[in-house]
Amino acid sequence: MKTTSLPMTFTFLDQNLKINSTLEIMSNKNDSYLRAIPVGHVGMSCFTMIFGTISNLTALGILAKSRVRFRRQSKAPFLFLTVALLLADLGGHVILGAFVLYLYTIGTEPTPNFCKIFGTSMVFFGLCPLLLGCAMAVERYIAITKPFFHMSMITVAHVKMALLFLSSVALVLAVLPLFSVGTYTTQIPKTWCFLNLQGEGSADRILALTFSGLGLTALTLSLFCNILSGLALLHARTKYNDSTKNPTTRCGRRASSASSSSMNCSLDVEMMAQLAAITVVSCVCWGPFLIHIPMVQLHGASGNLKPGLILLFLRMASWNQILDPWVYILLRRAVLLSVCCRGQTPASTVSECSSYRDYRRRDSNLQ
Template identity: 35%
Template sequence: MEPPNSSTAGQADSCFGVFNASDGRASAQNSITSPWFSTTFGLIGLCSNLFALCVLVSSSRKLSSQARSSFLIFLCGLVVTDFMGLLVTASVIIPYHFTKFSWAKVDPGCHLCNFLGFSMVFFGQCPLLLGATMAGERFLGINRPFSRSTSLSKRRAWAIVGLVWGFSCLLGLLPLLGLGRYTLQFPGSWCFLTLLPDTGNVIFCLLFALLGILSVLLSFVLNTVSVVTLCRVYHDRESVQRRRDSEVEMMVQLVGIMIIATICWMPLLIFIVQMVLQHLPGQARVLPTDTQEMLLIYIRMVTWNQILDPWVYILFRRAVLQRVYPRLPPRPSIVSLSPSLPRKLTAASVLQ
């Protein structure tokens, strides 16, 4: 006959057995596990994203350009995602640091752990996919300005943001559907995907990491081509009448977002791939202490992505740049980036 608590213990082991709780308590004095990291980063990130959201809403009301409007919608989706990601995860992680509650007692069925793991995956993958989506939209807008009859409408832009959210949601639900599992991570304050060499964990970890790496690489390729095109058009003498400054402003912001995402995310994504591929199935059941600590450090770096994203838009707006550099020329009116079109076509487009 089984003891009465055996089923609960089995459930706890399913999400609480990746690291020893005693290791977390022994490392309580370690600087990387300090509660002030999570508290400070969380508050700065929430305030930054809230401020950026207010600026975005204010800017969108003054816009007449549909291309710029759709770009701001993607930015708004990114800021909302970062804000909600910090709010949801901090609401669990920060209380743990100050109360040190027992997960096995508070969450014996792993429901809170699964929710936190889902949130980490969902709010982590969304910014990378949104960055690739924004890069694709700007690539078409700059390199194929007449391949679409009109620019993206606001409704269609929000629909694309919704599709990104939906895809990331499905990805985050995979462990709850049986592919991999979410487990408590060092120092016991958060849950994430499991880096143990089980087949399901390996597949899910690779899916998460490779999708993120692909998003970053796609953003890099598309943004590079768009920047090269802008540089060529910007120095074209026939393009004096074009809306070059607005396109440059959007690309500067987009490249800044891409650089931050690359610096903050690539170490974690590469680390995940290395960890799940360097062990054969069945070799390990508990993560080594140094692996747990490195994973925590990389997650700290990822947090900076959510903190710095809004400041890219706040600081690299044309209104701010003109205050820093007053000699920046005023915004001319333009229609397209294609230097080969006759002036009559350009004038007709303006009248439309």
């Protein structure tokens, strides 16, 4: 009996040693994973998530108070797109921030299924603000250069259709890896997932280049439309200043329309200032990340690109969703009037704005 129990005892001890060694290896991996993530990164993620959420909610509250003013002046399409942009920024902060904090909490790398969900959210909430910003720039360009066409053709229903189309484009691109068209992989430092930028397959390359191409196209079109809109406003302003030199053009104003014209003028300046700031912020924040993607495809894994560089560019892109709401918080009509019209009396400001608006109407009628 003793001779038969000894092998069983050794076998049991051997199995316990194997289990303990396996658990020790897994523990060492988890410890090394946790040590690879500095504590400051967790604090920064919490800060950006909370600060971005508060900023977007504040901007939405400001827009809710000014919705009557926008609707009264037929600016509802721009207001609708603005709310959609802020909601996309808010969703990106809450959902993506929760995913990152969850990975920090469990202290392990994301599972393949979780990585797919994380990557899908990254692509969708990354593309939506860029496409919506482009749609806002196009809408303002049409409103400034073709005001009568905009008033008759660009309605909230049309804007909703455009919003549905742009969201569908971002969603289709995001869910393609879920149907085995491309893959999502864990990115450095194992706390976020994105498209496989260094994949050998053609599907991975096409998806990465498509994401980058759509983002860069949206930024370029936004910049182009904003420049043309600004030049159109500057040209109309110059023609107005030239026309005011003739005393006969100063007659025939109606006092009853002065306040309404002043509101229209300030709204145009307010929306163009906000749109220009959004474009600049998007180019600075998203430009490096979008340009880095084709560079990775060009150089490949054997290139001289630093592995952690894309993490830096991602953090810059995440600040776009924080700065967007502050554009609407700071560049409001009250702030713009206090800065631009400093030293002028309210009566002179109203008279100047109403005269400029009346001139633009007469100039549009002649065209």
